[in-house]
Amino acid sequence: MKKLFSAISVAALLATTSAATAAQCTNDTWNKVMTRGKMVVGVKADYKPWGFRNESGEIVGMEIDMAKAAADAMGVDLELVPVQSSNRMQFLEQGKIDMMIATMSDRDDRRKIVGIVQPNYYTSGTNVMAPKALGLTKWEDLRGKPVCGKQGAFYNKIVAERYGAEIIAFTGNAEAKQALRDKKCIAWVYDDSSIGSDLASGNWDEFEMPLVSEDDNPWGLAVPLEEKNCIFGNFMSGLSYNMLADGSLVELEKKWGIKPTQFLADKLENFADWLEK
Amino acid sequence: MIRRIPGLDTKAATDLAVLHPFDPNGSTAPDGLLVSRWMAKLPLWTPLALAALIFAWPMAALAQNFTYGDAFDTLLRWMPFLIKSGFLFNVLISFFAMLIGTLLGTALGLGQISLNPVVRWFAWAVTQTFRNSPWLVLLFIVLLAFPFEIVIGTVIIPVPDWMKAVVGLSLPVMANISEIVRGAVISVPTAQWEASESLAFSRTQTLWRIILPQCFKRMIPPWMNWYAILTMATPLCSLLGVEELLTLTRQAMEGADNHPELLVPFYSFALLIFFLYCYPIARLTIRLERRFMVKL
Numbered sequence A: 001m002k003k004l005f006s007a008i009s010v011a012a013l014l015a016t017t018s019a020a021t022a023a024q025c026t027n028d029t030w031n032k033v034m035t036r037g038k039m040v041v042g043v044k045a046d047y048k049p050w051g052f053r054n055e056s057g058e059i060v061g062m063e064i065d066m067a068k069a070a071a072d073a074m075g076v077d078l079e080l081v082p083v084q085s086s087n088r089m090q091f092l093e094q095g096k097i098d099m100m101i102a103t104m105s106d107r108d109d110r111r112k113i114v115g116i117v118q119p120n121y122y123t124s125g126t127n128v129m130a131p132k133a134l135g136l137t138k139w140e141d142l143r144g145k146p147v148c149g150k151q152g153a154f155y156n157k158i159v160a161e162r163y164g165a166e167i168i169a170f171t172g173n174a175e176a177k178q179a180l181r182d183k184k185c186i187a188w189v190y191d192d193s194s195i196g197s198d199l200a201s202g203n204w205d206e207f208e209m210p211l212v213s214e215d216d217n218p219w220g221l222a223v224p225l226e227e228k229n230c231i232f233g234n235f236m237s238g239l240s241y242n243m244l245a246d247g248s249l250v251e252l253e254k255k256w257g258i259k260p261t262q263f264l265a266d267k268l269e270n271f272a273d274w275l276e277k
Numbered sequence B: 001m002i003r004r005i006p007g008l009d010t011k012a013a014t015d016l017a018v019l020h021p022f023d024p025n026g027s028t029a030p031d032g033l034l035v036s037r038w039m040a041k042l043p044l045w046t047p048l049a050l051a052a053l054i055f056a057w058p059m060a061a062l063a064q065n066f067t068y069g070d071a072f073d074t075l076l077r078w079m080p081f082l083i084k085s086g087f088l089f090n091v092l093i094s095f096f097a098m099l100i101g102t103l104l105g106t107a108l109g110l111g112q113i114s115l116n117p118v119v120r121w122f123a124w125a126v127t128q129t130f131r132n133s134p135w136l137v138l139l140f141i142v143l144l145a146f147p148f149e150i151v152i153g154t155v156i157i158p159v160p161d162w163m164k165a166v167v168g169l170s171l172p173v174m175a176n177i178s179e180i181v182r183g184a185v186i187s188v189p190t191a192q193w194e195a196s197e198s199l200a201f202s203r204t205q206t207l208w209r210i211i212l213p214q215c216f217k218r219m220i221p222p223w224m225n226w227y228a229i230l231t232m233a234t235p236l237c238s239l240l241g242v243e244e245l246l247t248l249t250r251q252a253m254e255g256a257d258n259h260p261e262l263l264v265p266f267y268s269f270a271l272l273i274f275f276l277y278c279y280p281i282a283r284l285t286i287r288l289e290r291r292f293m294v295k296l
Helices: A002-024 A028-036 A062-074 A088-094 A154-163 A173-181 A192-200 A231-245 A248-255 A262-270 B034-041 B046-055 B068-112 B117-131 B135-145 B161-187 B190-198 B203-240 B245-255 B260-292
Strands: A038-044 A051-053 A077-083 A122-131 A146-150 A166-170 A187-191 A214-219 B149-152 B155-158
Touching: A028 A038, A028 A231, A038 A051, A038 A062, A038 A088, A051 A062, A051 B245, A062 A077, A062 A231, A062 A248, A077 A088, A122 A154, A122 A173, A122 A192, A122 A262, A146 A154, A146 A173, A154 A166, A154 A187, A154 A214, A166 A173, A173 A187, A173 B245, A173 B260, A187 A192, A231 A248, A231 A262, A248 A262, B034 B203, B034 B260, B046 B260, B068 B117, B068 B161, B068 B203, B068 B245, B068 B260, B117 B161, B135 B161, B135 B203, B161 B203, B190 B203, B203 B245, B203 B260, B245 B260
Parallel strands: A038 A077, A146 A166, A146 A187
Antiparallel strands: A122 A187, A122 A214, B149 B155
């Protein structure tokens, strides 16, 4: 009886110690990925050139290349799950995806839900595309006017609240741009880098990007919140740092035809190896 | 000579107007096969006319470098992917939703004519609930309430989104099939029940051997009508991010740089492909309905 009692107390003691460790780092997702030999990454399939489909239907893009780099370093297979701005954080919370690289702006409220990993890997600002004929010069010009946008973009709300624009949100960018042409709205609010490449394509000669980009907001990739400071989060932090420091992100930017951003050039400079300076 | 009815198609003979009483089951009843009947009435060349209309769409004057012709080239290049990974999924979803809906609906419909009042009431309540709920709401509930994978011991069974969509869409189908089954059984004259009882058939035997074989033929046209309606409802899933034709159409347009010129060709293609699939079903439905009609 005494033996049994001591056995139970030892078991209880073990249970409490393991529970205490578990509260800090269970590494559930990391372990799951390693056991299955497959990492499920949430990416965009409707955000060219960061994540989009090619004509044979495969999802490709700059962020997909980053996901591949992560999977290769971990030695696991990669499965891509297309996510939307409206469901990406829920997918990560539910565990449907193990990680997310989905053009997500690093915002304070989002950090409370998912584990956004530092350093940020990219940035973009908000701007509008508007007909040259309108001659917009400042954001205040948008007050009380209809402005087209895409559903799920965080800056829709900001532009509406700060400058009193009336946002008309569409499910797709093609619809939003058609509405701009049909004069249903005076401008189309979106990422400055995307607008820049549209204007450069020569299809939008009567349009311009007249305002000063606002809310330059770094993007963050995310792991589950409880693993941000555990193996997974630390690993992704390291990967993100390395890709910024060795210039591979700059190369990817070039590969996907994105206008070079000051952000990546600055990071390359800041993170440069002091021995090679 | 056509008989004229005063007050209806000629001038009323009296100012004391007479209305036909509303009879929900008689000649004034709503047509259960409305969708199929409307579609089957369209002449055979409708799909061709539709395609011609899309191609003859005025060449967008606003286009600069990217012309309407380029948009069609883009569509042609995306077509195999849109059909293979998109539309086939719609068909797959409709197929499984119909299968589940039919099996459950038949059981529910037979429950509605059960002699046991509890079973009858329960079947009626379930039928009415799902028959009168918005499809999109049912889809949302199923998609958000179901887990994305089921873990039994060490076995992990993934539940992809399209499978949840199948379950979500099968619920309203189930309720409507339940009504079809109930209606078909009731449509058989009660004298047959009495006659078979006098021949010492049990209730189960009467149902399976005498009543249901006659119902089967009557149920086929409305059943096919519901299949067409269900197929046309599958793009609802795109609102929930299920990878089907409409979702992939949007992604394809994104992949092709979101030129607004793409909108008409791509969405028209979606319309055309759904029409090409549902039109033969509608014509067959109406043909079968005519063939199985009770001839007096």
